[in-house]
Amino acid sequence: VRRIALRVAYDGTDFAGWQVQRDERTVQGVLEASLSEVCKERINLVASGRTDSGVHARGQVCHFDAADTGPPGEKFSRALNRVLPPDVRVMDSAAVGDAFHARYAARMREYRYYLLEGRCADPFERPYCYLRASLPPVELLNRFASPLVGTHDFTSFAAEKDENESKHRSIASCAFYPEGPYTVLRILGNSFLWKMVRTIVGTILELGGSGATPRDLENILHARDRKAAGATAPARGLFLYRVYYDEKPFT
Amino acid sequence: VRRIALRVAYDGTDFAGWQVQRDERTVQGVLEASLSEVCKERINLVASGRTDSGVHARGQVCHFDAADTGPPGEKFSRALNRVLPPDVRVMDSAAVGDAFHARYAARMREYRYYLLEGRCADPFERPYCYLRASLPPVELLNRFASPLVGTHDFTSFAAEKDENESKHRSIASCAFYPEGPYTVLRILGNSFLWKMVRTIVGTILELGGSGATPRDLENILHARDRKAAGATAPARGLFLYRVYYDEKPFT
Numbered sequence: 137v138r139r140i141a142l143r144v145a146y147d148g149t150d151f152a153g154w155q156v157q158r159d160e161r162t163v164q165g166v167l168e169a170s171l172s173e174v175c176k177e178r179i180n181l182v183a184s185g186r187t188d189s190g191v192h193a194r195g196q197v198c199h200f201d202a203a204d205t206g207p208p209g210e211k212f213s214r215a216l217n218r219v220l221p222p223d224v225r226v227m228d229s230a231a232v233g234d235a236f237h238a239r240y241a242a243r244m245r246e247y248r249y250y251l252l253e254g255r256c257a258d259p260f261e262r263p264y265c266y267l268r269a270s271l272p273p274v275e276l277l278n279r280f281a282s283p284l285v286g287t288h289d290f291t292s293f294a295a296e297k298d299e300n301e302s303k304h305r306s307i308a309s310c311a312f313y314p315e316g317p318y319t320v321l322r323i324l325g326n327s328f329l330w331k332m333v334r335t336i337v338g339t340i341l342e343l344g345g346s347g348a349t350p351r352d353l354e355n356i357l358h359a360r361d362r363k364a365a366g367a368t369a370p371a372r373g374l375f376l377y378r379v380y381y382d383e384k385p386f387t
Numbered sequence: 388v389r390r391i392a393l394r395v396a397y398d399g400t401d402f403a404g405w406q407v408q409r410d411e412r413t414v415q416g417v418l419e420a421s422l423s424e425v426c427k428e429r430i431n432l433v434a435s436g437r438t439d440s441g442v443h444a445r446g447q448v449c450h451f452d453a454a455d456t457g458p459p460g461e462k463f464s465r466a467l468n469r470v471l472p473p474d475v476r477v478m479d480s481a482a483v484g485d486a487f488h489a490r491y492a493a494r495m496r497e498y499r500y501y502l503l504e505g506r507c508a509d510p511f512e513r514p515y516c517y518l519r520a521s522l523p524p525v526e527l528l529n530r531f532a533s534p535l536v537g538t539h540d541f542t543s544f545a546a547e548k549d550e551n552e553s554k555h556r557s558i559a560s561c562a563f564y565p566e567g568p569y570t571v572l573r574i575l576g577n578s579f580l581w582k583m584v585r586t587i588v589g590t591i592l593e594l595g596g597s598g599a600t601p602r603d604l605e606n607i608l609h610a611r612d613r614k615a616a617g618a619t620a621p622a623r624g625l626f627l628y629r630v631y632y633d634e635k636p637f638t
Contacts (some may be wrong), residue, residue: 145509145510145511146510147510147511192511194509194511213507214506214507217507222510222513222514223510224510225507225508225509225510225513226507227507227509255465256464256465256468256476256477256478257476258396258445258476258478259396259397259398259473259474259475259476260396260398260443260445260515262473262476263473264511
């Protein structure tokens with residue numbers, strides 16, 4: 137038996153999220169079916185974390201254990217891409233040590249959220265961003281983003297159904313920047329609560345459009361109450377961009 | 388009766404091209420159905436030109452005549468986007484004079500063809516480019532592109548079934564340039580023969596990878612025989628980018 141890590145990109149549009157669900161098309165379900173075909177044995181995948189229905193990934197990382205027969209670690213990407221549907225691609229694959237664990241060894245997760253200002257997004261942009269008639273300037277958005285950096289209780293920004301025992305999370309970086317026609321939030325943290333990034337985006341957009349001050353954002357954080365925060369921004373603007381490990385699984 | 392012009396963007400992936408065909412999903416078919424719903428009368432669209440199955444557009448232009456009732460010209464885009472599927476978007480709409488004709492008044496068409504070098508494209512790039520394990524450098528590609536500028540008989544680069552009487556076309560500009568991870572061919576001409584851009588791309592890729600000289604490209608052009616040229620590059624890399632008119636239909 138050996139352990140293989142995969143870096144996976146997927147267009148979340150037509151998936152009911154990462155995690156296997158009966159009667160739903162999920163990324164884990166599609167990948168496990170392709171892996172079982174390639175490995176000729178039943179394979180269970182472990183990911184760095186789940187992504188919700190409609191959320192995209194450029195750098196989801198997952199691992200599995202397989203018999204020593206079958207392709208060498210670095211050949212899995214090509215073998216899998218031959219059988220996978222076009223909205224999931226394995227960008228990298230590698231044999232890793234037994235100590236590697238896609239979820240528990242992950243030190244940091246990076247998400248990006250894409251915003252677009254305008255009345256109409258073209259069909260190439262539309263599935264991958266949140267279109268708003270107007271957007272506050274980047275400098276103003278960043279005045280609301282910076283108080284989130286650090287270790288805080290993020291109860292206000294978690295879905296009410298979030299079942300994590302501790303709601304404390306450490307945000308290493310949280311900033312908006314312009315990228316082509318988009319305004320993008322790049323957020324890095326040790327881990328995230330359910331719907332946390334999308335609630336942060338929705339809340340900052342509301343504050344930025346209403347003449348609020350960064351103090352209002354701090355008050356929302358301190359309220360520890362989901363009702364204090366703003367709407368959850370749509371899934372289609374969110375990308376799981378990268379997962380960081382102390383020992384890089386891919387060269 | 389008044390004339391309305393539309394600028395349309397579409398993801399060609401799930402369309403059997405522009406032109407209406409029985410039992411096929413086509414861009415013209417989908418747009419005419421939506422227009423007829425909005426205008427409450429049967430509408431016929433005239434485009435700057437057809438695009439083939441799988442070819443994308445950022446700036447297709449078309450026009451139609453409608454009764455004076457119904458929305459003002461500039462409101463058609465929003466009214467249509469409410470009923471259109473997400474892979475077609477009307478980016479602009481405007482009332483134009485009777486003299487405007489999307490096809491006959493078009494002075495120049497601009498296409499772009501996207502090439503990507505690598506073993507694996509991610510699911511966001513893959514439907515919109517031609518992935519090649521290796522690509523010749525841009526400077527070399529351009530040595531083969533430049534002899535095509537000017538007025539020539541392009542029989543060698545047209546599909547054998549092309550039914551245009553004259554195979555002479557005038558190319559104003561034909562050059563490759565780098566754009567992010569892509570190598571892009573930008574080609575401008577008065578009009579194009581069937582599959583002409585894709586055959587130019589396929590031929591230049593073959594020549595660029597084989598140690599041929601620009602003289603070889605000129606020989607292919609002078610042969611006036613489709614068999615002299617290379618393979619037709621795939622539709623998914625091709626975008627109808629813009630159509631130029633003496634009087635701009637949109638502000």
